[in-house]
Amino acid sequence: MTNRTYSPFDHLIEHLDQALHTVFGPAPRPSRANRAKDKDDAGLTAQERELAGRLMRINHAGEICAQALYQGQAVTAKLPEVRGKMEQAAQEENDHLAWTETRIRELGTHVSFLNPLWYAGSFAVGALAGMAGDKWSLGFVAETEKQVVKHLSRHLQRLPSGDHQSRAILEQMREDEGRHATVAIEAGAASLPEPIKQLMQLTSKVMTRTAHWI
Ligand SMILES: [Fe+2]
Ligand SMILES: [Fe+2]
Numbered sequence: 001m002t003n004r005t006y007s008p009f010d011h012l013i014e015h016l017d018q019a020l021h022t023v024f025g026p027a028p029r030p031s032r033a034n035r036a037k038d039k040d041d042a043g044l045t046a047q048e049r050e051l052a053g054r055l056m057r058i059n060h061a062g063e064i065c066a067q068a069l070y071q072g073q074a075v076t077a078k079l080p081e082v083r084g085k086m087e088q089a090a091q092e093e094n095d096h097l098a099w100t101e102t103r104i105r106e107l108g109t110h111v112s113f114l115n116p117l118w119y120a121g122s123f124a125v126g127a128l129a130g131m132a133g134d135k136w137s138l139g140f141v142a143e144t145e146k147q148v149v150k151h152l153s154r155h156l157q158r159l160p161s162g163d164h165q166s167r168a169i170l171e172q173m174r175e176d177e178g179r180h181a182t183v184a185i186e187a188g189a190a191s192l193p194e195p196i197k198q199l200m201q202l203t204s205k206v207m208t209r210t211a212h213w214i
Contacts, residue, residue: 022067026113027098028196031091034099035172039164048160053109054212055155055164056072059173060100061112061211062148062204065122066093069144072126073085073137082134082187089180098178099169106165112211121203138189143197145181147204149174 021028044052045141070090104111112118129140152174159166192200 030095030098035164035168043162052108058211063097068119069120069126071174072123076130135190138184142184142189
């Protein structure tokens with residue numbers, strides 16, 4: 001048997017294939033059971049379903065960004081150990097992607113039409129962070145995840161009280177994202193400069209406001 005060596009072109013095709021699968025789905029089969037399965041949303045009004053659908057669309061777009069960030073970083077991260085850790089986290093994000101996608105469909109709405117744009121931007125940012133060096137790319141993961149935990153807490157408050165299914169998904173996600181931040185910090189994440197943190201907050205605000213509508 002011969003061992004095939006992969007050229008940069010092969011890798012490019014592989015990443016392109018991964019990107020198309022992520023953006024145009026369907027999401028890969030989740031590795032864990034969906035906690036929402038034994039919950040119900042029977043008491044939701046049409047208005048509440050619409051709000052829940054919008055919130056879950058934002059969270060799905062956020063998960064598209066998470067995939068792109070991790071995939072972008074995996075391309076440029078230097079230490080194999082760090083690369084491995086990021087790929088593992090990206091795998092866990094697959095569950096989030098699949099669960100939010102399922103929930104969006106159940107609520108009768110669509111994923112964000114701008115997902116290709118969110119993916120491209122996040123991939124580029126992830127690749128840049130990876131290029132800056134491992135302590136910075138881990139710092140970027142830690143800060144992203146911390147901001148996502150705060151965002152999910154806000155969404156859990158805004159979610160209609162009768163939407164037990166979306167709630168179960170977001171609670172599991174919040175737990176996972178918090179753990180991703182801890183893993184990154186323990187692996188040697190640097191604390192990002194304050195202006196970068198603020199820029200990240202601003203960018204995610206633009207994304208969440210837009211994905212709410214389209
Ligand atoms: Fe996630
Ligand atoms: Fe995460």
